[in-house]
Amino acid sequence: MKLYEKVFYFISGHGRGWAFSSSDLIKKFDRQQIDSTLSDLSKNKRIRRIARGIYDYPKYSDFLQKELSPDIYQVARAYARKFNWRIEVSGDSALNLLDLSTQIQAKYIYLSDGPNKRYKILENITLEFKKSALKDIGFKYKESSLIVQSLKALGKDHITSKTIHKIKEQIDYKMYDKILKDTQSTTLWVYEIIKQICEKNK
Template identity: 80%
Template sequence: MKLYDTVFYFISGHGKGWAFSSTDLIKKFDRQQIDNVLSDLVKAKKIRRVSRGIYDYPKYSDFLKKELNPDIEQVSRAYARKFNWRIEVSGDSALNILNLSTQIQAKYIYLSDGPNKSYKLFNDVVIEFKKSVLKDIGFKYKESSLIVQALKSLGKEHITNEIINKIKDQIDSKMYEKILNDTQTTTVWVYEIIKQICKDSNNE
């Protein structure tokens, strides 16, 4: 198999929407070769250059007949891996990513143990990393972090069945058990709501 095909096979194996940098590939491929192959894959429209040094394997909407915007969570985590930062999504950005906010956001804020940095994507969306003390960094899954930050941002008194169902609709049921195990150490009231979100209706 040619290097071009091998690299694309590796990228596509992560699934549609995956964002990455050459850092994610250097353990398997030579750096100089990677840069050339990535450039060729962009030209062939197999992958997309999201920002300088960051790419994604874009999702396509048959309904809209176009490629969807980059997955902000995926792009942010690609930056974190590239620079070896630990990151945590801010509450307001978590609300937006989970479609719990009515505001269209052009800037997404992540807390980070790295320096203050911001990056503009090709669609003019900005991802800003703010150096901060990270409180909820121990989660293994991005879904866990998103849910916890969104619930904390809303506050216990503002959690309704509608919000629980909105979050539930966006979480793959295969993730329920993983999220429940992942978030056991979070605030008690938050975990009680997560248990409602991750309740499998098929087993009720």
Template identity: 70%
Template sequence: MELYNKVFYFISGHGRGWAFSPKDLLSKFTRQEADSVLSDLTKEGKIRRVARGVYDYPKYSKLLKKDLSPDIEQVARAYARKFNWRIEVSGDTALNLLKLSTQIPGNYLYYSDGPSKTYTLNDGAKIEFKKSVLKNIGFKYKESSLLVQALKTLGKENINDKVIEKIRTQIDDSMYEKILKDTKSSTVWIYETIKEVCKNG
């Protein structure tokens, strides 16, 4: 029971929505310990298996009274850690994750320095990793990468108050300072837009 609680405490400590593979637990537990507890936690509905070898600690909607779909960005990052890849979100996927695109893709594209692969999640969504040269890999936070890729894809001429407000609702304001430091080296107009997004009050 103690091991069970320790593993669950470790997972839940990352917050709701976190996606992971058993590899993420190996700094604290053996593979055998991780596998046996993950199986129990899944059976009891504490965590969810979202694809082969990938789990999440699902976000729950009180309004809908059910677990929400997996956080695609978190799942992509779980794969990246699992295989030691560096990844970068594609522009269209960034637009979609920031709710700026009306199109609902079942297919989310990430660029990677690993092999080209596609994974289908249990809910039918597909995450495609495409081998390519990564340009914006220097960002420390996933939010920074999402913002820069989305803005670049939208184009300067399509940025307005409505767009900025919509982006703002998708970014946790506790990340503002970190994003501003992280994206300083971006193109001037992109950084100016990010400053507008990350205004408090």
């Protein structure tokens, strides 16, 4: 198998929507070969260059007949791996990603233990990292982080049954048990609401 196909096989193996940088491939391939191969794959539209040094294996909509916008969570994780940062989604961005905000957001903010940075993704999306003390870090699943941050952003007194139902709609029921286990260490009132969100047969 040629290097071109090997690299593409490795990338596509992570599934549609995966975002990455060349540093994600260094352990398996030679650095000099990686850069030229990624350039070729991008030119041939097998992957997409979404920012300087960042690519994705885009999701495609048969209905819309076009590639979908990058998965912001995946893009943020790609930067975090590249620069060895720990990150967590900000409350406002979590609300937007879970469709709980009425504002259409073109800017997404992640908190990080790295420096303040801002990146343009495909010219129309801004991804910003803000240096911050990270309080809810280390969740295994992105759904866990999104739920915790969105609930904290809303505040205990502003969470209604409608909010719980809306979050529930965004989460695959197969993730319920994983999320419950993943978020056990979070604030008690947040966890009590997560138990309601992840309640089955309701």
